[in-house]
Amino acid sequence: MNRRSFLRMMALTSGSAMFPSLLRADGAMPVRKSPNERITVGLIGCGGQGRGDMSQALASVNAQVIAVCDVNGAHAQMAKEQVEKAYAAQKASGTYKGCDVYKDFRDILARPDLDAVIIGTPDHWHALIMIAAVNAGKDVYVEKPVATSIPESRAMVEAVRRTGAVVQVGGQQRSMFSFQRGVELVRNGVLGKITRVWVTLPQGRSEHGGPFTTPMAAQTPPPDFDYNFWLGPAPYVPYYAERCDWNWRWSFDYGGGQVTDWVSHHYDSAMWAMGLNDQAPVEILNATAEFGPPSPLFNTATSYSFQARYANGQIIDVMPGVNGFRIIGENGWVECSRSGVLYSGPNIKYAIIPSDGFRCGVEGQSHMENFLACVRTRTTPIHPIWDAHYAASMAHVANAAFRSGLSSVKYDRETEQIIGAPEANALLRRAYRGPWVLPA
Numbered sequence: 001m002n003r004r005s006f007l008r009m010m011a012l013t014s015g016s017a018m019f020p021s022l023l024r025a026d027g028a029m030p031v032r033k034s035p036n037e038r039i040t041v042g043l044i045g046c047g048g049q050g051r052g053d054m055s056q057a058l059a060s061v062n063a064q065v066i067a068v069c070d071v072n073g074a075h076a077q078m079a080k081e082q083v084e085k086a087y088a089a090q091k092a093s094g095t096y097k098g099c100d101v102y103k104d105f106r107d108i109l110a111r112p113d114l115d116a117v118i119i120g121t122p123d124h125w126h127a128l129i130m131i132a133a134v135n136a137g138k139d140v141y142v143e144k145p146v147a148t149s150i151p152e153s154r155a156m157v158e159a160v161r162r163t164g165a166v167v168q169v170g171g172q173q174r175s176m177f178s179f180q181r182g183v184e185l186v187r188n189g190v191l192g193k194i195t196r197v198w199v200t201l202p203q204g205r206s207e208h209g210g211p212f213t214t215p216m217a218a219q220t221p222p223p224d225f226d227y228n229f230w231l232g233p234a235p236y237v238p239y240y241a242e243r244c245d246w247n248w249r250w251s252f253d254y255g256g257g258q259v260t261d262w263v264s265h266h267y268d269s270a271m272w273a274m275g276l277n278d279q280a281p282v283e284i285l286n287a288t289a290e291f292g293p294p295s296p297l298f299n300t301a302t303s304y305s306f307q308a309r310y311a312n313g314q315i316i317d318v319m320p321g322v323n324g325f326r327i328i329g330e331n332g333w334v335e336c337s338r339s340g341v342l343y344s345g346p347n348i349k350y351a352i353i354p355s356d357g358f359r360c361g362v363e364g365q366s367h368m369e370n371f372l373a374c375v376r377t378r379t380t381p382i383h384p385i386w387d388a389h390y391a392a393s394m395a396h397v398a399n400a401a402f403r404s405g406l407s408s409v410k411y412d413r414e415t416e417q418i419i420g421a422p423e424a425n426a427l428l429r430r431a432y433r434g435p436w437v438l439p440a
Contacts, residue, residue, distance in 0.1 A: 038061075038062060038063055038064040039062060039063045039064070039115045039116055039372055039375055039376070040063075040064055040065075040066050040113055040114050040115045040116070041054075041057045041063050041064065041065045041066070041114075041115065041116050041117065041118060042065070042066060042067040042068065042069065042108050042111070042114050042116075042117045042118070043065065043067075043068045043069065043079055043117070043118045043120065044068075044069045044070070044105045044108060044117050044118065044119050044120070044121060044129055044133075045069075045070060045118075045119055045120035045121030045122070045125070045143075046068050046069070046070040046072070046075040046076050046078065046079035046120070047070075047072075047075055047120060047121075047245060047246075048245075048246070049120045049143055049170075050070075050079070050118060050119075050120020050121070050143075051078065051079055051082055051120070052120075053118045053120055053141065053143070053170060053368070054068075054079065054082070054083070054118055054120075055082070056366060056367070056368035056369075057118065057368055057372075058082070058083065058086040058087075059086075060368060060369060060372060062369070062372045062373075062376075063116075063368075063372055064087075064096070065083045065086075065087075065099065066097075066099060066100065066113070066114065067099060067100040067101070067102060067108050067111065067114065068080055068083065068099060068100075068101055068102070069101070069102040069103065069104070069105050069107075069108040070103070071103055071225065071226040071227075071229040071230045072222075072224070072225045072226075072230070073103070073224030073225065074222070074224060074225070076101045076102075076103070077101070079099075080099045080101050083099040084098065084099055087099075103226060103229070104229075105129050105132065106132065109132055109133055109136040109138060110136070114138060115138065115139065115375065116138055116139040116140065116141065116166075116371075116375055117129075117133050117138050117139075117140055117141070118140075118141045118142075119133070119140060119141070119142040119143060120143050121143075122230075122248045122249070122254045122255065123143075123145060123147065123148045123249070123254060123255045123256070123260070124148045124232065124233060124234050124253065124254045124255070125232055125233075126142055126143065126145075126146055126147050126148075126152070126156075127146075127147045127148075127152035127153065127155060127156050127438060128232070128233065128436060128438070129142075130142050130146075130156050130159070130167065131155060131156060131159045131439050133165075134159050134160060134163045134165035134167065135159065135163065135439075137163075137165075138165070139165050139166040139167065139371075139375045140165060140166075140167045140168070141167075141168045141170065141368065141371050142167060142168070142169055142170065142385075143169075143170040144169050144170050144171045144264035144265070144388060144392075145256070145260045145261070145263065145264045145388070145391070145392040145395065146169055146264075146385060146388045146389060146392050147392060148252075148254070148255065148256065148260075148430060149396060149428060149429055149430045150392075150393050150396050150397075150416050150428045150429070151416075151428075151429055151438065152430075152438060153385075153388070153389040153392050153393065154389065154416060155438055155439060155440070156385055156389070157385050157386050157389050159439070160385050160386075164378075166371070166374045166375050166378065166379075166380075166381060167381070167384070167385045168367070168370065168371035168374065168381040168382070168383055168384075169264070169383040169384070169385060169387075169388040170367070170383075171264045171265055171268050171367075171383045171388065171391075172366075172367040173265045173266070173268070173269050173338070174268070174269070174272070174360070174361070174367070174382045174383045175361065175365060175366055175367040175370060175382060176338070177363075177364075178336050178337065178338065178339075178340050178341045179269045179336050180360040180361070180363075181334075181336070181341050182269070182273060182325070182327065182334045182335075182336035182341060183269065183272050183273040183360055184353050184357070184358060184359065184360055185334050185348065185351060185353075186273040186274065186327050186329075186334070187273060187275065187357075187358040188353050188354065188357040188358050190329075190331065190348060190351040190353075191327060191328070191329025191330070191331050191332060191333065191334065191348065192329040192330035192331035192332075193329060193330045194274070194314075194327060194328070194329045195328050195329060195330065196317070196327075196328040197270055197273075197274060197314070197315070197316045197317065197325070197326075197327050197328075198316070198317040198318070198319060198325065198326055199266050199267045199270050199316060199317065199318050199319075199324075199325045200266065200318075200319055200320060200321030200322055200323055200324060200325070201258060201259070201262045201263070201266060201267070201318060201319075201320070201323065202258045202261075202262055202323060203258060203302065203303045203304070203320045204258065204302050204303070205250045205257065205258070205295075205298055205300060205302055206250075206258075207242075207247055207250060207295075207298065208242075208245075208246045208247055209242055209247070210242065210247070210295075210298075211293060211295065212242060212295050212296060212297045212298065213293050213294065213295055213296075214296070215296050216240060216242075216296060216297070218238040218239065218240070219238075219239050219240055219241055220239065221239045227239045227244075230244065231433070232433070232436055233430075233432040233433050233436035233438075234253045234254055234433060235253055235431075235433055236433065237253070240297060242297060243297050243298075247297070247298070249261055249300075250295075250297070250298035250299075250300045251297065251298055251299060251300065252299055252300060252399075252403075255300070256300060256395060256396065256399050257300025257301050257399070258300070258301070258304075259300075259301060259304060259395045259398060259399055260392060260395045260396070260399070262323070263391055263392065263394060263395040264388060264391050264392060264395075265323075266323055266324055266325050266337075267316070267318065267325075267391055267394065267395075268383075268387070268388070268391040269325055269336065270316055270325040270327065271316070271387075271390070271391060272360075272387070273325070273327055274314060274316070274327070276310055276314065276316075276390075277387040277390065277391075278386065278387065278390065279310065279311065279390055279413060280390045280393045280394055280397070280411060280413045280416070281308040281309055281310050281316075281394055281397070281411060282309060282310060282311050282410065282411055282412075282413060283308075283309040283408060283409070283410050283411060284306055284307070284308055284309075284394075284397055284398050284401050284408060284409050284411070285306065285307040285308075285309055285315070285407075285408045286305070286306060286307050286407060286408070287304070287305075287306040287307075287398060287401040287402060287406065287407050287408065287409075288304065288305055288306070288407070289301040289303065289304040289305075289402035290302050290303045290304075291402075300399075301399070301402050303320065304318075304398070304402060305317075305318060305319045305320065306318050306398050306401070308394055308398070311413070318398075322337060323337055323338065324336050324337030324338070324339075325337075331347065331348070332344035332345050332347060332348040333348070334348055360382070361382045367382070367383070370382050393416065396427075396428055397409060397411050397418065397428070399427070400418060400424040400425070400427040400428055401424060403424075403427055404421060404423050404424040404427065406421060406424055409421050409424050416428075
């Protein structure tokens with residue numbers, strides 16, 4: 001048994017108290033496939049984002065989806081149909097046996113023939129499922145933001161380090177040319193000394209079917225939707241269809257609003273460009289936020305701005321505007337968004353990156369293909385869990401400042417605590433509803 005297999009076995013055993021169904025009866029560890037075999041993949045969380053991520057795996061010759069899992073039976077059925085349609089020819093020829101459906105994520109993780117999972121659940125489930133998955137010997141593609149609290153994402157980082165799992169976070173901008181070009185220009189010194197960094201993020205709540213501003217009558221969940229399981233570790237509240245699916249992200253019980261949703265994209269890209277992707281800020285400054293109009297269902301910020309200061313003195317401004325980032329240096333500036341790249345002049349636009357300079361990754365490789373390639377080679381993917389932890393941490397600290405009515409808070413990166421503001425610091429953690437507990 002090699003070191004990696006030993007660590008996986010120890011991690012699996014340590015998780016058995018909380019997830020007993022993850023232990024195989026014969027005690028055997030999953031067997032890594034040869035380079036000539038497809039990586040078998042399962043989807044946990046079959047909503048729109050999960051099925052979108054899965055479509056990339058379905059399109060890959062390097063993967064084969066064999067199972068899906070969701071507490072919402074309708075979503076699971078849609079995912080199953082998507083899989084079997086994609087593999088219709090293979091199923092007809094007998095080379096594909098079909099897609100199995102599960103409701104409990106522990107059951108899909110217990111499959112010894114499953115190599116990897118995609119986690120497309122709401123944010124409040126990311127930590128528990130990812131930790132269970134790596135303890136079960138699976139590699140993971142997990143949606144961003146990695147978690148709803150700093151202790152959760154810290155536990156995720158430690159689980160990945162302990163088990164040696166390959167975990168890709170779904171910040172797909174890291175695999176987009178427009179953002180990679182900007183990052184490479186900055187990291188290779190083309191802009192010269194940096195004088196300002198600003199990031200623009202979406203505002204509002206984008207409530208589907210809303211806004212919901214008046215009291216609503218309680219509803220009954222559909223018979224094929226296990227609402228109590230959907231809530232999981234989150235506090236119990238009455239069921240409203242409008243609070244599930246897309247809209248869950250506007251409640252601090254399940255997400256963090258536009259701040260956490262988009263920090264893992266545009267802000268993460270700016271951190272990466274500045275070489276700050278391996279650390280959290282030491283202070284949030286000039287924080288302002290509004291939370292209106294009042295809603296009986298949702299409570300995240302509807303507008304906000306702030307600055308994040310790092311230990312080296314670098315400040316990143318976060319404000320409303322065109323979604324993306326602009327970095328200004330003594331030689332010019334670069335602005336990156338999903339629409340493309342803007343340059344201050346030809347000296348920046350046509351700059352050539354040295355052959356031995358910093359490179360973001362494999363040019364033209366999709367985010368999912370990067371994950372699958374790293375599963376094969378056991379290398380670190382382009383968006384590792386530790387980078388995502390620091391980006392999400394900044395968002396949680398900013399949200400804690402907003403919710404506490406504070407314009408600035410200081411953050412201790414070693415203890416991962418807000419200093420001198422107990423009320424704000426308490427918001428960095430969340431209590432779990434039993435029987436769920438966050439593994440140590």
